[in-house]
Amino acid sequence: MKKSLNKKYIKYVVFAFIVAILFVSVLFFCLKGKDSDKTILSIYNMKLVYDENNHILSGQEEINYANNSENCFEKLYFHLYPNAFREGAVAKVVAQQNYENAFPNGESFGFIEIKSVCDSLGESFKFCIEGKDENILAVDLKEKLFPDENVVIKIDFEVKLANINHRLGYGENTINLGNFYPIMCVYEDGKGFSKDLYHSNGDPFYSDCAKYDVEISFNSKFDIASTGDLVSSEKDGNVTKNIYSALNVRDFCVVLSEKFEKVTKKVGKINVNYFGFKSDENLEKCLAVSCDAVETFNDFFGDYPYKELSIVKSNFVHGGMEFPGVVLISDKIEDPRDLNYVIVHEIAHQWWYGLVGNDEYNHAWIDEGLTEYSTLLFFEKHTKYGENFKEMINNSLKNYILFEEVYKKVTGKVDGTMDRPLDKFETEPEYSQCVYTRGALMFNSFRELIGKNKFLKAMKTMQKEYRYKNISPAQLIEVFEKYGGRETESFFNNWLFDKVIFTKG
Numbered sequence: 001m002k003k004s005l006n007k008k009y010i011k012y013v014v015f016a017f018i019v020a021i022l023f024v025s026v027l028f029f030c031l032k033g034k035d036s037d038k039t040i041l042s043i044y045n046m047k048l049v050y051d052e053n054n055h056i057l058s059g060q061e062e063i064n065y066a067n068n069s070e071n072c073f074e075k076l077y078f079h080l081y082p083n084a085f086r087e088g089a090v091a092k093v094v095a096q097q098n099y100e101n102a103f104p105n106g107e108s109f110g111f112i113e114i115k116s117v118c119d120s121l122g123e124s125f126k127f128c129i130e131g132k133d134e135n136i137l138a139v140d141l142k143e144k145l146f147p148d149e150n151v152v153i154k155i156d157f158e159v160k161l162a163n164i165n166h167r168l169g170y171g172e173n174t175i176n177l178g179n180f181y182p183i184m185c186v187y188e189d190g191k192g193f194s195k196d197l198y199h200s201n202g203d204p205f206y207s208d209c210a211k212y213d214v215e216i217s218f219n220s221k222f223d224i225a226s227t228g229d230l231v232s233s234e235k236d237g238n239v240t241k242n243i244y245s246a247l248n249v250r251d252f253c254v255v256l257s258e259k260f261e262k263v264t265k266k267v268g269k270i271n272v273n274y275f276g277f278k279s280d281e282n283l284e285k286c287l288a289v290s291c292d293a294v295e296t297f298n299d300f301f302g303d304y305p306y307k308e309l310s311i312v313k314s315n316f317v318h319g320g321m322e323f324p325g326v327v328l329i330s331d332k333i334e335d336p337r338d339l340n341y342v343i344v345h346e347i348a349h350q351w352w353y354g355l356v357g358n359d360e361y362n363h364a365w366i367d368e369g370l371t372e373y374s375t376l377l378f379f380e381k382h383t384k385y386g387e388n389f390k391e392m393i394n395n396s397l398k399n400y401i402l403f404e405e406v407y408k409k410v411t412g413k414v415d416g417t418m419d420r421p422l423d424k425f426e427t428e429p430e431y432s433q434c435v436y437t438r439g440a441l442m443f444n445s446f447r448e449l450i451g452k453n454k455f456l457k458a459m460k461t462m463q464k465e466y467r468y469k470n471i472s473p474a475q476l477i478e479v480f481e482k483y484g485g486r487e488t489e490s491f492f493n494n495w496l497f498d499k500v501i502f503t504k505g
């Protein structure tokens, strides 16, 4: 009995052993499969010093670039957006009609100088500056970078700021540090590296999400608004050194000012910060609409995942501008309704551009159209702000029809194609009518087709499937197709490629 029991026991042990091996193997292959789907984040490590007397930002940047593509690279490319501010730049930094607002003290120039490009051991890489406006840094790698491999590149640079009310520049009230550092060009399988030139229309940017660790030193007389979470803050004499960390963001922005007055309110776990100026009487109102926007979009599209969101009043030539965790709101906006509108629009960009990104140069209608329509959805829900959703849609339609009529009269033709690169829009009004107005009308028309519930579900699905990624037009249509059926593709193509006939309602 004992023996037979032992025999049985051994059989069980062998059986259990085989099952265990099978289980571990299956688990191993599952995890491996999952891992190969997973994007490895690149890491930007920056040390920045701002010299406010000379308007110079010195930077040491270390990029740990992860090759998530299926190709080998011999060269890597970075955008040098500050060179858009150079004297003699081919691409104008703002459209002619905005020069006066952009340069209140006369035309001014800025640039980025690349001091050195080295590997992790401090040995130089060969590099050159290319592009029509010296807008691309090309780095020759010492050895091929294979898929799933990383390479460390250290870049020392210096940015001279122009005196301009723009994303990058110093103005009367704020110093705006947006698009200031060499940032990796996005690689798309089949297309290569995206190296589009700056353009005054729209936001000519395109980037991948990454991890950012940033140290910035600046005169303590300034207050600071920044992307990311504050890790530490030290004061030494009149210099403040702050360290920030941000995970899964596609850009990094800093704003400095001596005039800031900050108010904060929590929405769930998020600190919503409104940075106005000391003399402002509307701080609490601006904070309230900001909080309403965060709460509403959390509900509509899925939670904002970061701890901080800063809405920052600043010198800015246009209405506002979005960066991850930071939005700029022009200090020129006086009308309270306009101010509400711009705040809500820029906050909506945290979902459309920030979390779900896209190639803003070639498909600006994706983030601007979705954002503009999200803004209308916000005012549809919150009637207390005095806007009327139906009226807003009707006004958009009227404006768009008027644009087509006037354009036809003046130029003899009109092109309502939405899906085209920024440099293919002849004027700023053409760009804004096709991308914003027509964009919002398109999404509203689709929502009327499938109903509001399904429309919001589609928006949520897009956030779930493409959060921290970039979405292409085809992928966006594919998501909507799940809710709109087979007609969806032709619906979008008609709108995107100017095959819709508008009639006055």
Ligand SMILES: [Zn+2]
Residues within 6 Å of the ligand: 345, 349, 368, 371
């Ligand atoms: Zn926008």
